[in-house]
Structures are given as structure tokens and as C-alpha cells.
Amino acid sequence: TFLINGGTNDICGLLKQSYLVKANTTSVSLGVIEDGIQYIRGQAISNFFLGIGPPPPFGSDHDTLTSLGYIPSRMDADVRLTTPVAIPLQGTSTRANVSMYRYYSRALCTGCDPIVELGLDVCSVTTSFNASSRKLVIESSQAVVGHHRVLGMMLERSGVTTGSLVVRGLCVLFVLASFTTSQKTVRWMDSVALTSWYKKLLHMIAPSLHRYQHRLLNLPYFCFNSDIFVVGYVTAVLLDEKACTLYSRALFRWNRDTPSSWTSWYVYLRILSMNFRWVWLNCFLVKIIKLMANFVSATRYTSRNFVVGYFNFSSVTYVYVAGLALVYRHNFLDFGNSDMVALTPDMQHLDGISIDFFDSTLMRGYPGLVLVMFLNLMGVLSIDLAVNFKWWRKVSNNSLGRQHIYNSTSIITDMGYVFVDWPDFKG
Numbered sequence: 001t002f003l004i005n006g007g008t009n010d011i012c013g014l015l016k017q018s019y020l021v022k023a024n025t026t027s028v029s030l031g032v033i034e035d036g037i038q039y040i041r042g043q044a045i046s047n048f049f050l051g052i053g054p055p056p057p058f059g060s061d062h063d064t065l066t067s068l069g070y071i072p073s074r075m076d077a078d079v080r081l082t083t084p085v086a087i088p089l090q091g092t093s094t095r096a097n098v099s100m101y102r103y104y105s106r107a108l109c110t111g112c113d114p115i116v117e118l119g120l121d122v123c124s125v126t127t128s129f130n131a132s133s134r135k136l137v138i139e140s141s142q143a144v145v146g147h148h149r150v151l152g153m154m155l156e157r158s159g160v161t162t163g164s165l166v167v168r169g170l171c172v173l174f175v176l177a178s179f180t181t182s183q184k185t186v187r188w189m190d191s192v193a194l195t196s197w198y199k200k201l202l203h204m205i206a207p208s209l210h211r212y213q214h215r216l217l218n219l220p221y222f223c224f225n226s227d228i229f230v231v232g233y234v235t236a237v238l239l240d241e242k243a244c245t246l247y248s249r250a251l252f253r254w255n256r257d258t259p260s261s262w263t264s265w266y267v268y269l270r271i272l273s274m275n276f277r278w279v280w281l282n283c284f285l286v287k288i289i290k291l292m293a294n295f296v297s298a299t300r301y302t303s304r305n306f307v308v309g310y311f312n313f314s315s316v317t318y319v320y321v322a323g324l325a326l327v328y329r330h331n332f333l334d335f336g337n338s339d340m341v342a343l344t345p346d347m348q349h350l351d352g353i354s355i356d357f358f359d360s361t362l363m364r365g366y367p368g369l370v371l372v373m374f375l376n377l378m379g380v381l382s383i384d385l386a387v388n389f390k391w392w393r394k395v396s397n398n399s400l401g402r403q404h405i406y407n408s409t410s411i412i413t414d415m416g417y418v419f420v421d422w423p424d425f426k427g
Helices: 044-050 062-067 159-182 197-205 219-225 227-239 241-256 262-296 306-310 316-336 366-387 389-396 399-406
Strands: 018-020 031-040 071-082 093-107 115-130 135-143 148-154 340-343
Touching: 044 316, 044 366, 062 340, 071 340, 148 241, 159 219, 159 227, 219 227, 219 316, 227 241, 227 262, 241 262, 241 316, 262 306, 262 316, 262 366, 306 399, 316 366, 366 389, 389 399
Parallel strands: none
Antiparallel strands: 018 135, 031 071, 031 340, 071 093, 093 115, 115 135, 115 148
8 A cells, every 4th residue: 555645646637527427317436548658768878868858749649759769668558447426416516535446557569468557546526517418527536645545466477477486486495405405514434334235325315414514605605606596596587577577666656656654665675675686687697707708718717817707706795785776777767768758549549559579668678777787797896806805816816715716606705714824934
């Protein structure tokens, strides 16, 4: 739910119309539908460097909008239905509160399954009745300030979204089993002590363990360095990216105009958590670049490969720092879609206008977002290298440290090293 605090999140104005009613009717339920196609011009990066151009002339058709650089990006159908409204007497005006149900359907391309946003609002309407024309006139319609709007979403459930849940579950099971196993310390057994075949089999399946677990690897270190877990979780994130983004953007749009409260902060934290999932894309990108740089370089498996050494984090902290910019990706996407104009049926017949999925309001901002993500990642890695320069130098001179940096796809190098400088030490 979202608190209504004024005109910024008031959507009741669409009910302000005249409605034809039947004779001898004492009440009527109102219904309004508004459809159209949203056109967008520019990208976030072009808007930042070049600014937003002048708006198109009022009533511009498709040809005019496309000539000005606008591209059709989304189809909308906004349906509003209300509970019954009492018809007042001739010559009088009455005010009443009615519940308005909203069914806001949006399609991101021609032929795409629509996503429906559901809403329940309370509107305060002022009504009058013209008996000669049998029309109920809504003179004003405003949201009730202080009332909470109820929001819901209807999203497609498919094999892709189900597969995301399955892959995510398998990743969690994998990391729990692998990490738990890695904590065990196996006792060394002399082969002479294994006198029979069943003792050898038992030692292979369930070897004797020491009483205490080792603490060399912690869980974040294990997760971020595991290729299987990172690739699996990135796959799960990408499979349900569409549903997650549409849902979080709906929350973001309504929560943005809501007064600050503990509920708005709770919604805000939910949005941040959904956006922060992209930190796994950061990890995947670092691993891929590190692997490719190692593969194509002439100085493989040596400390002379600067690119391979550059794409490493000194600790988990810098992984999280690199993900902070990703939580604001809705602000970035909204800025890219800020130059938007609607084409409605009263301006032009909408049949025959097609929308490409890659030009949609969802997809068109991703190339710029990926570029910003890469630049942000490079910036964090550079800061990590500059701040911890002495530490990196010592790690690169350590044999185990070089294995981490240059000879593996591990991206977190810190294993709790403690370096001690010995004066005049000559090995």
C-alpha cells in the first residue's frame, strides 16, 4: 500500500467526464478506458550530454513523432471501474467517496504478453445530473488524501521463471553442501593401516575427521570465487530479470511520490535488494574478462600480465561497493525514458503501428546501463588498487597470492594474509 499525500500520486482525475445513464436509474457504476502508444526519444547518455530536446507539437501523429526522433516503445490500456455512484436530483450536486479499481495493462512489443498493474483507490467525486440529456456529470474527482492505495501485479508465469527458481535452489544447495564439506579437515591415514578392502572403501566415502573445523574459507569468499555458483546464480537472475524489473519498477514509481515512513523505507529496501542482485553480474563480468585476458595474453600464468592482475578484488567489501551503483538503475532507466509522449486514438488510428521489443521502455536503456556498470566496475577496481597498493604488491610477491591473482578465476584475493617485514632477510 502507498499513502496518498496530494496531487503527485492522484490518479482519480480521469473519472471527470459525462456518463449517459438509462431512465429510472438510481445509481450507476462508472467505467473509463484510455489507451495509447508511448513514444520515447533519446537515451540516458544522450540526455545527459545533449539534454532533452523541445517537445513535439500538440496532437502530433506517428509520422511527425518519428520524424522528430521518437520511437514507439510501449502499448498501454488503462481501465478504471468504480463502485455504484448514486444519481443526484436534478439541479443539485452531491459529493461521495467511491472505490476505483484500476487495470493498467502494458505490452512491451507487438505480440508480447501484457503485464497488468492492479490498483484500488478511493476517489472523492462531485456529481450532478442533467435529466433532459440523461447524463451524469462528474464535476470533480480527487483522491482522498491520507488514504492508502493498494497495488498489485499480474505477471506471466512460464517455464523461464520456474526455471529461475529451480536454478537458484540448486545453487543454494550446491554452496551449502560444498562449503560445509570444505570446512571439514580430513585426518591423514597411512595406507598400511587400511588392511581390508572395506576399510579402504569406508575411508574413501567417509574419512576420519579432526574434531575442529578449519576457518580458512568463509562463506562470502567461497560464493564469490566459485565459478559454478556465480554462473548458476547469474543464470537464475537473468531468467527472471523481466518479471523482477517490472515488479520493482512499479514499486519504485509509486514509492517515489510517497511520504517517508517506515513502510516506504521497507518498500525501498525491497527495491534495493532486487536491484542489488546485479552484483552477481559484476562478479561474472570480472571472471570472464580475467579468463579471456589470460587466454589471449602472451604472458600467461605470470605476474607480468597486468590485465589479469587488475581484475581482482582485495576483499568482499569492494565487491559490495561495486554493487552500490546498481541499486539506482531505476533512476537511470527513468532518466533515459524522460522524453516521452503518448499517441492516443483521438490523434490517430493506432492499428498498424508496431513496436520492437528492443525499442521498448524496458530494453532500450540496458546498453547504456551495461556501459555505466562497466565504468563503475573499473572505477572501483582502480580505487581498490590505489588504496591497497602496498598490500597488492606484497601479495603478488607471495607464491600463493600469485596463484590467486594470475592462475585462477578467483576474484577475491584476501585469505587473511599477515605480512611481516624482516630487515635484511635474504631467504
